[in-house]
Structures are given as structure tokens and as C-alpha cells.
Amino acid sequence: MAIVTPxxxxxxxxxxxxxxxxRFTRAKKVGHASLMLTSLVDMFSIIVIFLLMNxxxxxxxxxxxxxxxxxxxxxxxxxxxxPVISVSADxxxxxxxxxxxxxxxxxxDVLNVPELEDVLREERRRYEQIHVNDPEHxxxxxxxxxxDRKIPFKVIKRVMFSCNQSGFGNISFAALAKTAxxxxxxxxx
Numbered sequence: 001m002a003i004v005t006p007x008x009x010x011x012x013x014x015x016x017x018x019x020x021x022x023r024f025t026r027a028k029k030v031g032h033a034s035l036m037l038t039s040l041v042d043m044f045s046i047i048v049i050f051l052l053m054n055x056x057x058x059x060x061x062x063x064x065x066x067x068x069x070x071x072x073x074x075x076x077x078x079x080x081x082x083p084v085i086s087v088s089a090d091x092x093x094x095x096x097x098x099x100x101x102x103x104x105x106x107x108x109d110v111l112n113v114p115e116l117e118d119v120l121r122e123e124r125r126r127y128e129q130i131h132v133n134d135p136e137h138x139x140x141x142x143x144x145x146x147x148d149r150k151i152p153f154k155v156i157k158r159v160m161f162s163c164n165q166s167g168f169g170n171i172s173f174a175a176l177a178k179t180a181x182x183x184x185x186x187x188x189x
Contacts (some may be wrong), residue, residue: 013083071149073175087147141170
């Protein structure tokens with residue numbers, strides 16, 4: 001910032017004078033700003049209504065990825081919150097962590113997937129430890145499977161067998177609703 005020498009300053013008596021005082025007065029900054037409260041309240045109410053309309057009370061149950069194209073279904077129910085197994089053309093993941101590759105699951109005649117069974121047993125053990133003294137939340141064995149529509153049935157069969165062997169016998173498949181162009185995930189049990 002440049003250093004500027006100040007100009008003439010009148011004394012207090014001259015600054016208060018009616019004749020000479022106007023010559024030395026400068027424009028004073030106004031210390032407050034006025035707000036239009038009506039339009040401000042309107043704007044905030046519109047924002048609140050918009051956020052309430054977009055709010056989901058049950059939260060995100062599935063994370064929709066680009067590499068998984070869900071099949072469509074005409075009948076089904078709402079998905080419940082549960083662990084998610086995603087089966088894409090490349091890999092099988094459990095809650096975002098890769099467990100196995102789809103190519104490996106297509107090979108062989110063995111039905112179980114040991115890595116998936118271990119992860120599901122650990123999830124069951126964790127759930128039972130959290131709800132050990134909570135009779136209102138018993139273990140239901142619910143798991144959501146999000147599979148691509150072009151995955152061979154052999155892979156799905158192995159995933160289902162591993163879920164059942166780990167105690168997750170209540171398997172829900174994610175599908176897109178087919179009614180009037182809606183794209184909401186449904187559960188097909």
C-alpha cells in the first residue's frame with residue numbers, strides 16, 4: 001500500500017461551521033445495509049421445500065455404478081438396509097471391497113466362494129456383537145445382491161450358495177422398477 005500524505009484538515013470549529021464546514025466534509029460510509037426480509041424468507045422457504053422433497057428417509061441403500069446395469073422388474077418391494085454384494089462383469093464386491101473376480105467364479109464346479117463366505121461370516125459376527133442384548137433387532141440374514149443383467153447364472157448361483165452357507169439366507173436382488181418409466185431400485189426376493 002502506498003504512503004500518502006494527508007491533506008488539509010480543518011479544526012473542529014471550522015468543520016462544524018455552516019459556511020466553511022461543507023467544503024471539508026467527505027462522503028461518509030453508511031454503517032448498515034437494509035435487507036428485503038420478505039424475499040429472503042421466500043428464498044429460504046423454497047430451499048427448505050426443495051431439500052425436503054429430495055431427502056430420502058431411508059438413505060442410500062445401493063450405490064449405483066456405471067458397470068452394473070440392473071435388470072427391470074414389474075413386481076417387487078422396497079429394498080431394506082442390508083449388506084450389499086455387487087456382481088459386475090469384472091468383479092464381485094462386498095460393501096465396496098473386491099472379493100473375487102467374475103472370471104474366476106465362472107471356472108470350476110465348486111459351488112462355494114470361500115472368500116465371500118469368510119467376509120459374510122465376519123459381518124454376521126459383527127452384527128451379533130453389536131446387537132448382543134437387543135431383542136428388538138435379531139439377525140435376519142438379509143443381504144442385497146446387485147448384479148448386472150448379463151452375468152451368467154452360474155456366478156449368481158455360487159454367490160447365493162455362499163450367502164446361504166454363511167447364514168444370509170434372506171437374499172434380495174436389486175432391480176429397476178418397470179412401471180411408467182420409473183428408475184427406482186426394487187427388491188425381488
